[in-house]
């Protein structure tokens with residue numbers, strides 16, 4: 250620490266807590282800079298575990314364009330997850346991807362990133378379909394999307410017991426596909442003969458994953474929405490009846506329609522974004538508008554980001570996972586009875602690359618558990634740096650590592666030592682004492698108990714970027730702890 254000026258008195262005072270302030274308050278009249286580890290301990294003293302656990306932050310991560318691009322992992326993702334695991338900060342994946350069970354998808358991402366991921370912290374675009382199982386468990390559903398029998402198997406794993414595909418319909422009616430030349434071998438290979446296809450009602454259409462044969466799938470969905478009672482091949486006579494609601498459309502027990510991913514485009518290995526699952530909904534709406542002459546509304550339910558339903562489901566999974574991990578940690582810590590419950594989650598940070606999905610969804614979501622949702626937009630996927638996003642995030646960051654680092658710093662989280670000081674405020678004030686000397690004083694604490702001892706306050710920089718910077722641990726930045734506080738501040742002015 251530099252010597253003070255002889256012409257004007259300067260002081261530097263810093264403290265971290267009431268106890269620490271007595272230990273480390275110094276008059277900056279000379280002496281060397283303390284060793285780094287000593288300085289870190291000064292700013293982040295041992296925090297009692299009870300107070301450190303009053304509340305926590307949490308993360309919800311998108312995957313494509315955040316952790317992976319195509320099949321390749323993006324830089325910093327794996328280390329970031331390991332850091333959060335070490336800090337015991339809860340997080341989930343909230344992706345509009347899908348096509349697998351949560352267990353299989355978690356294993357796939359685990360393998361790509363080389364980080365353990367629990368299926369219980371994994372939410373896909375179609376995960377909320379779990380909540381439809383009680384309604385359709387033994388009723389017939391048509392699933393759209395995926396390759397081969399993949400989606401049928403996922404739906405059956407969810408608990409749906411009567412699942413058909415458009416390939417099943419194709420092998421029953423080989424003439425229903427207007428242009429079968431390209432895809433007929435695929436449907437023939439995977440279509441399953443189903444004896445009662447011509448008579449049994451299809452209760453729901455679940456667009457589960459990206460369609461591989463838009464021509465057939467759009468035709469099949471359109472046919473069913475104009476069917477009588479959801480029986481395939483049987484046309485409703487109510488359509489166009491102006492005496493009925495919606496001009497008679499969808500008034501004949503047609504299947505309910507569900508979409509699971511509204512994303513219009515996504516990033517792949519190609520250098521421009523590609524149509525995503527949501528694009529087929531736009532096609533169906535266009536076809537519906539044309540065939541009904543614009544006289545009928547297409548009714549459907551859409552889940553997946555940015556829908557409220559998906560954020561609500563994700564929050565439920567996050568809370569459940571946090572409680573599970575808290576129980577495990579309590580048991581590992583030897584707490585009798587498995588622990589006394591999880592701490593409250595006060596802020597959830599959604600980190601994603603798509604302003605129209607991740608960002609707007611988090612911005613609009615009203616938490617059911619009293620948390621605040623904030624958003625961080627990264628530049629490694631759909632969003633292009635330097636352009637104006639359709640929806641402004643709470644924060645911008647280059648990539649996943651920067652995004653999490655930024656949040657931890659904003660939350661005043663000591664990610665170097667793993668201590669949670671999120672309950673602390675970071676005080677930083679400029680004082681003028683009775684001798685006319687100005688100095689800065691800062692500390693992280695729950696009370697501003699030292700302020701009355703320092704003279705008149707010239708500036709209050711508490712909980713500003715300047716104060717946070719002053720107590721910032723050095724892992725991801727230059728060694729500047731605590732540069733602002735070591736600075737000579739003789740008569741800085743008002």
Ligand SMILES: [Mg+2]
Pocket residue numbers: 311312313314315601602603630631
């Ligand atoms: Mg994405």
